[in-house]
Amino acid sequence: MKKLILLVLVLVAVNQLNAQKLKIKGSDTVLPLTQKEAEEYMKKNAGASLMVTGGGSGVGIAALLNGTTDIAQSSRSLKLDEKIKLQDAGKAYKETIIAYDALAVIVNPTNKVSQLTREQLEGIFTGKITNWKEVGGDDVKMVVYSRETSSGTYEFFKEHVLKGKNFASAALLMPATGAIVQSVSQTKGAIGYVGLAYLEKEVKALKVSFDKGKTFVSPAVETAKNKTYPITRPLFYYYLASIEKTLSPYINYVLSPVGQDLVLKTGYVPLK
Numbered sequence: 001m002k003k004l005i006l007l008v009l010v011l012v013a014v015n016q017l018n019a020q021k022l023k024i025k026g027s028d029t030v031l032p033l034t035q036k037e038a039e040e041y042m043k044k045n046a047g048a049s050l051m052v053t054g055g056g057s058g059v060g061i062a063a064l065l066n067g068t069t070d071i072a073q074s075s076r077s078l079k080l081d082e083k084i085k086l087q088d089a090g091k092a093y094k095e096t097i098i099a100y101d102a103l104a105v106i107v108n109p110t111n112k113v114s115q116l117t118r119e120q121l122e123g124i125f126t127g128k129i130t131n132w133k134e135v136g137g138d139d140v141k142m143v144v145y146s147r148e149t150s151s152g153t154y155e156f157f158k159e160h161v162l163k164g165k166n167f168a169s170a171a172l173l174m175p176a177t178g179a180i181v182q183s184v185s186q187t188k189g190a191i192g193y194v195g196l197a198y199l200e201k202e203v204k205a206l207k208v209s210f211d212k213g214k215t216f217v218s219p220a221v222e223t224a225k226n227k228t229y230p231i232t233r234p235l236f237y238y239y240l241a242s243i244e245k246t247l248s249p250y251i252n253y254v255l256s257p258v259g260q261d262l263v264l265k266t267g268y269v270p271l272k
Contacts, residue, residue: 020048022250026060026073027152028177029101029195030235034073036266037254050250054176057152064238065089070247072238075101075195076152092241098254100269102196102224103157103231106184106203113137115207115216118230121161124191127168132189145180145192148173156233157193196224197267224269235268 024034031054038050060072061082078086078095086093105121107113113136116124123129125144133139146167147154154173158164174180177194184190185202196219199205207216210230223229237254239247253259260270 020045020050020246020249022048022050022071022247023063023069024050024052024071024073024237025055025063025069026071027057027075027235028054028147029075029153029197030073030098032197033099033235033263033266033268036262037259038250040258040262041250041253044253045249048250056148056150057155058150061238064093064240065091070239070243074152074236074238075233076155077234077236078238094239094241094244096237096239096251096255097234097271098237098251099235099260099263099271100224101233101235102219102221102229102269103153103193103233104196104199104205104219105191105193105208105231106181106199106205107191108184108186108188109202109204110188111137111140111204113206114204115209117209117213118161119212121208122163122165125157125162125167125171126165127170140189143187143190144168144171145183145190146171146173147177147180147193148175153177153193153195157231160231160233161193196221196269199267221264221267221269232269 034052038052042048042050057074057076060069060074061078063069064072065085113132116135120129120135124142129135130142131139132142158167174183177198180192180194181198181200181203184192205219207218208230209216217223217229219229224232237251263270
């Protein structure tokens with residue numbers, strides 16, 4: 001009987017050692033997608049344990065550098081200094097695009113403005129335009145919401161929409177995307193930007209033009225897929241090459257038809 005109990009305990013210990021325990025950290029934009037993928041993956045793989053947290057792309061990449069996460073989820077590519085730090089630490093890394101995202105510019109539903117050009121967006125977010133009447137709206141002061149500087153979405157918006165110019169000093173930097181949605185929904189003159197999966201009926205997404213007002217396009221899965229919506233970007237997983245084999249079952253699941261179907265269902269743009 002004692003031998004049988006000992007055998008059972010040994011088998012349990014072996015199973016626990018073989019159980020896949022992964023930490024995934026980073027981008028708030030990617031967070032809802034990874035949470036869904038991890039949830040479904042754990043249902044199909046009894047022993048697997050995936051802990052998923054946000055905090056921003058920069059936070060995830062820093063965690064990858066200091067060894068406190070297995071996968072850094074990011075809404076931007078690695079910066080040069082991050083690549084150098086990984087190289088100096090002798091950490092070869094892998095980059096995998098898991099999906100695409102459309103970045104939506106949102107306003108309060110009471111706002112009568114329904115479209116803006118890239119140039120107008122640049123003016124608003126850099127502080128040159130401060131009242132909605134300057135872009136065809138009511139005489140209401142603008143309240144600009146942005147993600148904080150550790151966010152990949154912040155970096156992407158600054159580079160792609162503002163053409164590298166700094167955000168207005170009056171811009172309110174928010175720690176999470178959900179906070180932007182909530183603030184814009186409650187503030188009459190508000191404007192912000194969020195990933196497509198965060199769009200809710202409490203806010204209004206604007207059509208945008210990157211051809212000086214010739215064509216305005218709404219953010220949507222279809223317009224991101226056919227590349228007519230101009231503010232689209234890839235979403236990444238970064239991880240160390242040394243543990244690629246350990247991570248490959250989960251990453252292959254995300255890239256599989258089932259995983260990519262979840263991408264679509266969660267409000268993101270599949271790879272194909």
